[in-house]
Amino acid sequence: MNDDLAPFAMTGGLIRRDGREILAGVDLHVRTGEVLAILGPNGAGKSTLVKALLGLVPLAAGRTEIYGETPARFRDWKRIGYVPQRLPIGGGVPVTVREVVASGRITRTSRWLPALFHDRTADRAAVDNALATVGLTDRARESAHLLSGGQQQRVLIARALAGEPDVFVMDEPTAGVDARSQAALASALHDLAGDGKTVVLVTHELGPMEPLITRTVQLEGGRVVGDAAARELGRSA
Numbered sequence: 748m749n750d751d752l753a754p755f756a757m758t759g760g761l762i763r764r765d766g767r768e769i770l771a772g773v774d775l776h777v778r779t780g781e782v783l784a785i786l787g788p789n790g791a792g793k794s795t796l797v798k799a800l801l802g803l804v805p806l807a808a809g810r811t812e813i814y815g816e817t818p819a820r821f822r823d824w825k826r827i828g829y830v831p832q833r834l835p836i837g838g839g840v841p842v843t844v845r846e847v848v849a850s851g852r853i854t855r856t857s858r859w860l861p862a863l864f865h866d867r868t869a870d871r872a873a874v875d876n877a878l879a880t881v882g883l884t885d886r887a888r889e890s891a892h893l894l895s896g897g898q899q900q901r902v903l904i905a906r907a908l909a910g911e912p913d914v915f916v917m918d919e920p921t922a923g924v925d926a927r928s929q930a931a932l933a934s935a936l937h938d939l940a941g942d943g944k945t946v947v948l949v950t951h952e953l954g955p956m957e958p959l960i961t962r963t964v965q966l967e968g969g970r971v972v973g974d975a976a977a978r979e980l981g982r983s984a
């Protein structure tokens with residue numbers, strides 16, 4: 748493991764959909780320990796950009812790497828925690844909040860070691876911590892699909908936290924989310940930033956997370972139109 752490598756490095760990223768350029772000429776290097784906000788209006792390409800960083804959407808041209816490997820060759824997925832924009836939790840199957848959060852440990856389960864040697868105490872502690880961080884300890888036994896949209900979003904954040912990754916990629920975690928869930932997210936982000944984790948956050952507006960952001964990248968029409976350290980933002984505005 749080489750920790751000098753950037754968690755994400757995209758050069759000349761181009762994505763076309765239906766003959767249209769959704770992303771073009773995108774250069775984005777995310778450094779370890781950054782709390783990076785990707786900002787921009789609806790349809791700017793923010794979700795597409797983070798999916799491309801993770802290799803979920805292929806590039807038509809350019810190159811992108813995760814810790815120095817192309818997404819197709821990258822294997823160390825336990826280092827990456829992805830919180831998608833929205834997910835039908837459980838796909839209609841009545842899973843509990845705890846079960847969804849525990850599924851975040853899958854990337855830590857060895858395919859080669861017999862289950863007997865797997866550290867279940869560590870799993871349990873990580874799931875307990877993740878639930879506590881997002882304030883859902885007392886909802887752990889409830890069916891995830893019966894929770895509000897904001898609470899479900901917190902479940903997805905807890906699932907990523909449970910995997911104890913080095914990098915978090917969160918796509919609009921606060922969109923349409925109640926104030927309590929927003930505060931829970933800001934508090935979780937505060938802890939992650941304090942631990943030196945890398946965070947890539949897609950958002951329309953910074954809101955309560957603003958003081959934690961170290962860099963912002965502005966997208967418009969699939970192009971990067973701004974890239975600034977947070978202290979250059981004019982925080983008093």
Ligand SMILES: Nc1ncnc2c1ncn2[C@@H]1O[C@H](COP(=O)(O)OP(=O)(O)OP(=O)(O)O)[C@@H](O)[C@H]1O
Binds near residue numbers: 764765791794795796
């Ligand atoms: N699967 C797809 N097929 C065709 N066009 C797509 C597809 N996914 C996204 N697009 C288009 O790509 C553009 C960028 O979409 P994207 O979701 O990345 O933007 P965004 O900045 O995340 O927007 P929002 O803030 O609304 O989530 C939009 O014009 C969208 O319509």
